Each structure stands twice: as C-alpha cells, then as structure tokens.
Amino acid sequence: MSLFDIATRLVRTLPAESAHLFTIDALKWNLARPRPQLDDPRLAVTLRRAGLRLPNPVGLAAGFDKNADVFEQMLAFGFGFVECGTVTPRPQVGNPRPRLFRLSEDGAVINRMGFNNLGLGMFVRRLSAMPRATGIVGANIGANKDSADRIADYVAGVKGVWPYSSYITINISSPNTPGLRGLQDRGALEELLGRIGVAAREMDAAVKGRPLFLKVAPDLDDVAVRDIAEVALAQDWLSGLIVSNTTIARPDSLQSKHKGETGGLSGAPLMDSSTRVLAHFHAAIGDRLDLIGAGGIASADDVIAKLRAGAQAVQLYSALVFEGPMLVQRIKADLVARMDAVGATSVSDLAKA
Numbered sequence: 001m002s003l004f005d006i007a008t009r010l011v012r013t014l015p016a017e018s019a020h021l022f023t024i025d026a027l028k029w030n031l032a033r034p035r036p037q038l039d040d041p042r043l044a045v046t047l048r049r050a051g052l053r054l055p056n057p058v059g060l061a062a063g064f065d066k067n068a069d070v071f072e073q074m075l076a077f078g079f080g081f082v083e084c085g086t087v088t089p090r091p092q093v094g095n096p097r098p099r100l101f102r103l104s105e106d107g108a109v110i111n112r113m114g115f116n117n118l119g120l121g122m123f124v125r126r127l128s129a130m131p132r133a134t135g136i137v138g139a140n141i142g143a144n145k146d147s148a149d150r151i152a153d154y155v156a157g158v159k160g161v162w163p164y165s166s167y168i169t170i171n172i173s174s175p176n177t178p179g180l181r182g183l184q185d186r187g188a189l190e191e192l193l194g195r196i197g198v199a200a201r202e203m204d205a206a207v208k209g210r211p212l213f214l215k216v217a218p219d220l221d222d223v224a225v226r227d228i229a230e231v232a233l234a235q236d237w238l239s240g241l242i243v244s245n246t247t248i249a250r251p252d253s254l255q256s257k258h259k260g261e262t263g264g265l266s267g268a269p270l271m272d273s274s275t276r277v278l279a280h281f282h283a284a285i286g287d288r289l290d291l292i293g294a295g296g297i298a299s300a301d302d303v304i305a306k307l308r309a310g311a312q313a314v315q316l317y318s319a320l321v322f323e324g325p326m327l328v329q330r331i332k333a334d335l336v337a338r339m340d341a342v343g344a345t346s347v348s349d350l351a352k353a
Ligand SMILES: Cc1cc2nc3c(=O)[nH]c(=O)nc-3n(C[C@H](O)[C@H](O)[C@H](O)COP(=O)(O)O)c2cc1C
Pocket: 061, 062, 063, 064, 066, 085, 086, 100, 109, 111, 113, 115, 140, 171, 174, 215, 244, 245, 246, 266, 267, 268, 270, 294, 295, 296, 297, 315, 316, 317, 318, 319
C-alpha cells in the first residue's frame, strides 16, 4: 500500500467537503507529490477533430480542481489530461453546506455544490502561469446563478480562457444551477452555440485552433439525444461532446442513507446509464465528432466499456474519493497488461479485441 493509499483512508474519515478541501491544500503545498512517469506509448490516443494528442486516455473530470489550483499535481499522478472548472465569470459561493455526500455503500457521490468558484479572473491568472510543457489542461466554463444573460457568461468564459487552455468545455449539464440544463433544449442550444460560434471564430483569428467540447447530462431521452447531436453537428467549430455529467436519477439499488439528498449522483451507479447515453450519441454522430466518456469509471474494464460505446478518451472523478489518486496508475497498468495479453498495439485495438 502506498503512502497515498494510506492518506486516502485517513482523508475518508473527514466529512466529504472537508476531505476535498484538505486534499486540494495538501496537493497545493506539495505535501503529496508523486513521481511523474512516462506512459507506455501504446496508451496514447488522438482526438482527431480536436487535434489533441493525449499521452493516455484517462482524464480528470471537471469539479475536482474548480479553481485551477492543482492541475500540475494531478497530471503528475498520471492523468492524460485534466479539466479545471467549472468557472463562472464572477466568483460564486455556491449552495449552503452540507452539499457533498459520500454514498460509501454504493461507491457513489451526490453533490449540489452549485458552481462554487473564485471566478474567471483568478482562474485565468492561474492558467496563464502554466508552463507550456505542463500537459493537456482544459477549462470548463459555466454561467453565474444570478446572471441576467447566461449565454453572455459562456461567451465571456470562452474569450477569457481561450488563450490559456488546451481545450474548452461548455458545461450546460450541471443539475445544481436552476434552469441551466434547459440550455440543452433544441432552441436554446441553437442560440447558445450560435453566439459561442461567433466568439470562437473571433478568437480563432488571434489564437488558432482551440478545441471546444459540449458537456451533456445523462438524463436525456432519444429525441433529446438526436436534437443535441443534430445541433452539435451543425457547428463547424465544435470538436466534440463529453458524455456525461452527474444524474438526477436515483436508481433503486442505492443503499446509502444519503440517497435522498438533492443534487447530481455520480460514481458506480452512473456507469451503465451514462454509457448507454454515450452509445446513443455515437450512433447519431459516428466519428464526425470526438466523444469523451465520463460517469462511473473505476477500473480498466469501465474504460474499455466507454471505448466500446464510442468514446476516444474518458474522464473520472468520483472513484478518486474511494480509491485515491493512485487509481489512475492502476487503471493504466491494467490497460497495458491487457494489451500485452491480446497483442493490442493501441487502446482502440484493445477495445475491439
Ligand atoms: C463533487 C463533484 C463536483 C462536480 N463539479 C462539476 C463541475 O463543476 N463541472 C462539471 O462539468 N462537472 C462537475 N462534476 C461532474 C464530473 O465532472 C463528472 O462528469 C461526473 O461526476 C461523472 O463522473 P464520475 O462518475 O467519474 O464522477 C462534479 C462531480 C462531482 C462528484
């Protein structure tokens, strides 16, 4: 058992949000820093539309490093890419505590954080100080809860982070900002992406080729999937989709006393439903957009399931709460062992095996 595994057990005895804040502080002050390792070259994947080459397909999902405090440390733990945010134009305190719950019996988390963050100014200052060689660091942008013009918030986000991020994620799928997910409705999405497209073209004239992704919810029926896919495909500047955010559903299987808490559910109980929605998007989109799979990943098997459903890369967050940051090394070692076993030369080969 590594030092990080022991630390993970200790941190889990704290209330969920205190544990998170303590972890961020410990990482920030470099109390815990792993030795970075080079990835097996067979783990590298390319997001074609985005033009991003990732050293491995396992990314850190948004919400862990909301204020771009510790992306270098998380890259050093072995993530192939790290997504910071969600950041909103103005700082925001989020919902009252408690707002983060561990459902330990279920390997799950419920959160209703509500986009607590220090705002775009601080976020951009931190990202802009990043040395060029650090790695792939994305910026996930959202809207302030009390904004009079939410689309303007996304436009401000795109313009603010554009020069300093490896890619940008437009997050319209958090269940914790009332009305936000309404931006996934066809008409609202057309207006949102229309205005972001104008900003993207304007920014692209100054700094070329910043990939943009749209992050969607798992709670979408077939018509909604088809509508979003069609609108997304009509944007020539959009690189892909991240499927998915947390769910507002509460599967009957949940055991924890926290299962009735309001918010987004993530972790193991989200794996199958988010993978199904990913497969629906893949059926509608094929290879015309890059797909990043998220929701419930805790093992190499889960990564392979997302790749088989059509993802080129994946992200995880909740499993870290239970397994600690060494999980990413374990998943990658397992992927490499499986490639050795079947003679696969790439992760997409492995997914087909
Ligand atoms: C505590 C917490 C906070 C999150 N905050 C954000 C966020 O700010 N923006 C976002 O796009 N997703 C956020 N997410 C969703 C994750 O990025 C991810 O899409 C989701 O949790 C599914 O992956 P997982 O099951 O591996 O956690 C958050 C998730 C958790 C657990």
